[in-house]
Amino acid sequence: MLISHWHATLDQAPLPVIDLPTTAEVVVVGAGVVGAATALWLARAGLQPLVVDRQGPAAGATGNNGGLLSAGLAENYLAATARYGQRAARELYALSLAGQRLLVELIEQEHIVCDLRLHGNLNFAIGEAQLTIAAATVSALQADGFPAALLDRDAAQEMVSIPLGAAITGARLNPAAGTLHSGKLVHGLLAAAHRSGARFSWGVTVQHIASDADRLCLHTDHGDVSAAAAVIAVNAWSGEVLPEVAPSIKLVRGQVLCTVPVEPFITCSFSANLTPTGEYGQQLPGGQVLFGGCRAVAPNHDVGAVPGEVSDEVQQALETSLARLFPTLAGIAIERRWSGPMAFTPDYLPIVINPRPGLFAVGGFSGHGMPFAAIIGRHLAEAVQTGTLPTELALLGIERATLLGE
Ligand SMILES: Cc1cc2nc3c(=O)[nH]c(=O)nc-3n(C[C@H](O)[C@H](O)[C@H](O)COP(=O)(O)OP(=O)(O)OC[C@H]3O[C@@H](n4cnc5c(N)ncnc54)[C@H](O)[C@@H]3O)c2cc1C
Structure with missing residues (x-):
């Protein structure tokens, strides 16, 4: 079985779990970085969120990613300006920059040990x-x-x-960029949320959400949960829980390799466009070089490909591309290979919706979710309390022109 560096090196004690209760004040579905950050903000507000995940913490994109925390958008700023218009691109970039800083603040305030390094x-x-x-x-x-x-x-x-x-x-x-251990980050956010009253149930799949007068009913494979509010943060699987977003969020497999340790040679993260779909990496504190990307060489760019598996053509392209950046690494032994589920939208921006009273959802980070997690989580936690999405998230609405191809 392929296992990411983050899961293989997570040495924290498991978080305490409970059997799925039948009621909760607010449920967060998905224990990736976005669900974990949202749960922390909700717990800090005294709302005692119940977090459920069909596997467990960081089982999706977060626990299989590159660990880069870079302010910015999935697209280059020039391309983003052309697509969204200058004012919107500036607002979106500012949101990600504020989000990157907010996550760093959360890590510091909650004393989360996650190998955070801010070297650009x-x-x-x-x-x-x-x-x-x-x-x-x-x-x-x-x-x-x-x-x-x-x-x-x-x-x-x-x-x-x-x-x-x-x-x-x-x-x-x-x-305004850094690197961190994605598994330890999610564990730390959830542990902090737990200290403020959050509870967890893993191995629970939410299948469908119904509403009556003033409550939501989350139908799961372990029974129903009645809640006043819910935040759905399941990213690549958003369309399975909320059919209204299914046409806009596509699962795309991202592949990664990790070399054996080498002497320290770079402290910042790095990225490049050796192929049209891009590459990224970092040298880990233990000396290994984590490197991902090269989807362009895969059939259909790995859109819809099964996450959890890797392919020879992409892994070979990753090795060749790494050696093009750093020729002395040519032929280096590979310690680990893995892949994970990214969630792409047509305009490379996440979608935030409030389809029914009390129900909020976010997904579709298009391979660039880390800088948005803390700030979108905070806005979603506020939305649960006020009943409406804040204007700061207006550019991420599902009715936006760039998503509809206008
Ligand atoms: C290979 C790869 C490399 C990446 N590298 C970077 C990077 O370096 N920097 C960066 O900013 N971004 C990167 N990304 C993107 C980033 O990881 C994501 O944008 C971010 O992790 C999304 O977080 P999330 O919490 O929304 O989703 P996820 O982490 O995918 O979490 C969703 C969770 O929902 C759970 N779930 C799904 N369906 C259900 C259901 N029906 N019921 C209950 N639970 C459910 C899943 O088990 C999962 O744990 C990368 C992604 C991949 C795959």
Whole structure:
């Protein structure tokens, strides 16, 4: 069985669980980073959330991801500006930047030990054309007041103590970025929520949600739960629980490898577009190099492919791509390979909805959910208390023009 680095190295004691109760004040469905952060905000507000997951903490995208916490959007800022318009792109980028900072604050306030390192992200440019785009992206970000810097090849090389690949022409530095242990993060958020009154039931699949006058009824494979409110944070599986979002959220498999340990050579995370779907990675505190991406070489770009399995063509492309960035790593032994379920929307932004009174849902992070988890979780917890979604999330509504292809 393939197991991610985060699950293989999670040494925390399991969280206490309860049998599924028949009633709860508020239920959070999904114990990924978004559900865990939402539960923490709800618990801090004194609402004693019940968190359920069909497997357990970090079983979906979060526990199988790259562990990069980078402010920004799934798309490059120039592409995002062209797609959403400048004002919306600026607001969305600001949301992610605020979200990245809020998650760091939560980690500090709750003393969550999750290997958080805030050393920035280097997005390598491959060839002159990508360096031109990097320069324009940095200018656009700086003009809108966001931190970014353009590095030439020599300056990028100074941040890496092994030789860079010959094709690298420079890099865009995102200083508002870090790395962390995704499994320990979710465990820590849930543990903090538990200290404030959250309860957990794992191995519970929510199948359908019905409403009567003032209560929701969550039908699960372990019986029904009646609740005043619920937050659905199941990302790639959103369409299974809420059919109204099924046409807009697609499961896409993301594959990752992790090498054996090598001497420390880079402290920041890194990313690149060696293939059209992009690559990303980090050197872990133990020296291993985690590297993911290369979906472009898979049939149908791994859209709809079974998460949990890996394919030879993508894994081979990952090894080749890693060696193109850092030639001295060519042929390095691979300690572990895994994959996980990303959730893509047509415009690469998550969807937040309030389809019925008391029912809220978020999903579709398009491979870039970590910087949004804490802030969207906080807004959803507020929404549970006020009964309406705050205006800060208006750009993520399901009626937005970019989602409808207008
Ligand atoms: C390979 C890969 C690499 C990535 N790398 C990065 C990265 O480096 N940085 C970044 O920002 N983002 C990255 N992402 C994306 C990021 O991991 C996600 O956006 C984020 O983790 C989404 O969190 P979530 O809580 O919404 O969903 P998930 O973590 O997927 O959690 C959803 C949970 O819901 C549960 N569930 C599903 N259906 C039901 C049901 N019916 N009933 C009960 N429970 C249910 C699942 O078991 C799961 O635990 C990556 C994703 C993948 C797959």
